[in-house]
Amino acid sequence: MKSGPNATVRILGIDPGLRRTGWGLITARGTSLTYHDCGVVTSDGELPLALRLRELFEGLTRICEALQPDEVAVEETFVNKDAQATLKLGHARAVALLVPALARKPVFEYAANLIKKTVAGSGHADKTQIQAMVRFLLPKAEFRVADAADALAIAVTHASHRESHALKAKHLTGRAPRTLSGVAQAGQTLEGKGYSAAAAARIEAALAKVR
DSSP, X not given: OOOSTTOEEEEEEEEOOSSEEEEEEEEEEXXXXXXXEEEEEEOOXXXXXXXXXXXXXXXXXXXXXXXXXXXXXXXXXXXXXOHHHHHHHHHHHHHHHHHHHHTTOOEEEEOXXXXXXXXXXOTTOOHHHHHHHHHHHSTTOOOSSHHHHHHHHHHHHHHHHHHHHHHHHHHHHHSOOOOHHHHHHTTOOSGGGTOOHHHHHHHHHHHHHHO
């Protein structure tokens, strides 16, 4: 993940949907945002679910290969009363997460209300407000459908929050790994918690294999 106030980052936002998956690419440098492109990947509603997911997978793969984003942001699933619709959306979102992950791109997820609050100032903003703010923040943006505008809003949201992710990652990287033997060496005995010295050694060896 690129960091620093002068880092130029290409961000691809993805708004998952089984019928239409929106995508939008922007460049962020500090607080400066630049629009590049946006659109939708569609699937044929007459096809079986597996083939529709393949269409989304192939379409998003072409987008990632052509645009070469540095980071990708995906909207989290909104759970509604229609369980079947939510499940289908979950399938589409899995594809949206898998494609950039296979391309070894960092992937970040954002809740719908956070996206609305970041872009429009309200977690209850409607699509008209989102589109208006996207046009304000990205004056050169051209989109014909709400899905593409939503994808750009997701990219903008990541641009606003990515430094907090970088700081968190840096903090976690700088922390020494916490191990059971390390706890024991710090004077916090494991014996009173059901661990013998031999058991602690075996657990430590297992942990070392998966690091």
